Amino acid sequence: MKKMTLKVALLAAMMATSGFAVAMDEDSYRAEHKAATEALNKAKKVGGEWRDSRWKKSTAVKVDGKKMSYLHAAEAYAAKGDYKNAMKYAGIAKFEGEMGYQQAMDQKNAGPRH
Amino acid sequence: MTMKKIVLMALAACLALGTTGVYASQADDINALRHYFKKKFPTVPFKEFANGSYALSADKRINWESMRDFPPFEDHVAKGEALWNKKFKNGNSFATCLGNDVTKVRNRFPHWNAKDKKVETLEGNIVACQKANGEKPFGLKKGNIAYLSAYIASQANGQKVNVVVPDDKDAQAAYEAGKQFFYAKRGQLNLSCADCHVYSAGMYARGNLLSPVMGHTTHFPVWRGKWAKKKGDGFGTLHRRYGGCNKQVRAKPFKAQGKEYSNMEFFHASMSNGLTIDAPDYRE
Structure with a gap:
């Protein structure tokens, strides 16, 4: 009986921990998604958004046979509970937003160099 | 010292300090570009730049000339003529907005509208005309807008861009x-339009010979082999091409007839000043 109780307790603990981990992953993903959206909005304001970050017609990533942008792929993976991939693609979208903004700032005074 | 001398001295001082010419004018840009391409392609006569990359490669030119013998876009131009002649429901037509003499339409665009403080393009005016007359506007990149634009452009062939x-x-x-x-x-890809069409003009990007910017706008709308392979009939407007170029460098394209592309058309078309309109045309 004692052994059985221990097993049940262990199982309960494992389930609780995994639930906690999933919640943690989800929170991290939501934060990353928010940061990506903010970075992309900032890039958009200066005309520096890139094609595959979140453009509806992008074909950068294939999820379940459907082609989409990095941010949309992040959302698709999150909807399936795959937060590892969701984080990965939200991170790429965020990086592209930051780079697009930086690029537009660097090119603000672009002109001929011939 | 006489008044005349004072005025002359003041004028000379202004010129010396550059206060009258700080703005890098359109004429300066055109001259700089012409000089650059003359140096880069010394054997290509100025008027040949209207033919894009076909002025640079004999092989490509043979293919282009054979396409022009039986142009795949003749039907599209005929469709455009029918659209030009068709009356709106209210009895008006495109001629009501754009002028009765179709030969004088294409070469007025792009131009600056001082009242609305914006660049006006031919395709933008076509759509504005439809809206003003209660008609459903065309799409902005292909189909009817390209047919009508092609017909209007074809009627201006031989005129010089200005x-x-x-x-x-x-x-x-x-x-x-x-x-x-x-x-x-x-x-x-961190590439500008100029990276391909100024600095790398005449070089290959994969199988494509990059055309010089000078002459780009003289032949639009165009029928492209690449577009014919996709949805549609191969025909498209200049802003469709802009969107395609942006996508190729992996930038999010801007809206056709939006401020960004209209302003660029203003600059881009300026760089073809003095070249002859020859539209529509075939491009790879």
């Missing part, structure tokens, strides 16, 4: 914005 940037600070700002757009690197 885009004027007026002495108006807003017009000059729009021109400068278009110029900045053209020279700014963008997208994941």
Whole structure:
């Protein structure tokens, strides 16, 4: 009986921990998604958004046979509970937003160099 | 010292300090570009730049000339003529907005609209005309808008491009914005329009021979082999091409007939001043 109780307790603990981990992953993903959206909005304001970050017609990533942008792929993976991939693609979208903004700032005074 | 001498000295001082010519004018840009391409392609006569990359490669030119013998876009031009002649429901037509003499339409665009403080393009005016007359507007990149634009352009063939940037600070700002757009690197590939069509003109990007910017706008709308392979009938407007170029460097394309592309058309078409309109045409 004692052994059985221990097993049940262990199982309960494992389930609780995994639930906690999933919640943690989800929170991290939501934060990353928010940061990506903010970075992309900032890039958009200066005309520096890139094609595959979140453009509806992008074909950068294939999820379940459907082609989409990095941010949309992040959302698709999150909807399936795959937060590892969701984080990965939200991170790429965020990086592209930051780079697009930086690029537009660097090119603000672009002109001929011939 | 006489008044005449004082005025002359003041004028000379202004010129010396550059206070009268700080703005890099359209004429300066055109001259600089012509000089650059003359040096880069010394054997290509100026008027040949209207033919794009076909002025640079004999092999490509043979293919282009054979396409022009039986142009795949003749039907599209005929469709455009029918659209030009068709009356709207209210009895007006495109001629009501754009002028009765179709031969004088294409070469007025792009131009600066001082009242609305914006660059006006031919395709933008076509759509504005439809809206003003209660008609459903065409799409902005292909189909009817390209057919009508092609017919209008074909009626101006042989005329010389002459885009004027007026002495108006807003017009000059729009021109400068278009110029900045053209020279700014963008997208994941970090490439500008100029990287391909100025600095690398005459070189190959995969199988494509990069055309010089000078002459680009003389032959639009175009029928492209690449577009014919996709959805549609191969025909498209200049702003469709802009969107395609932006996508190729992995930048998010801007809206056709939006401010960004219209301003760029203002600059871009200016760079073809003096070249002959020959539209529509075939491109790879």
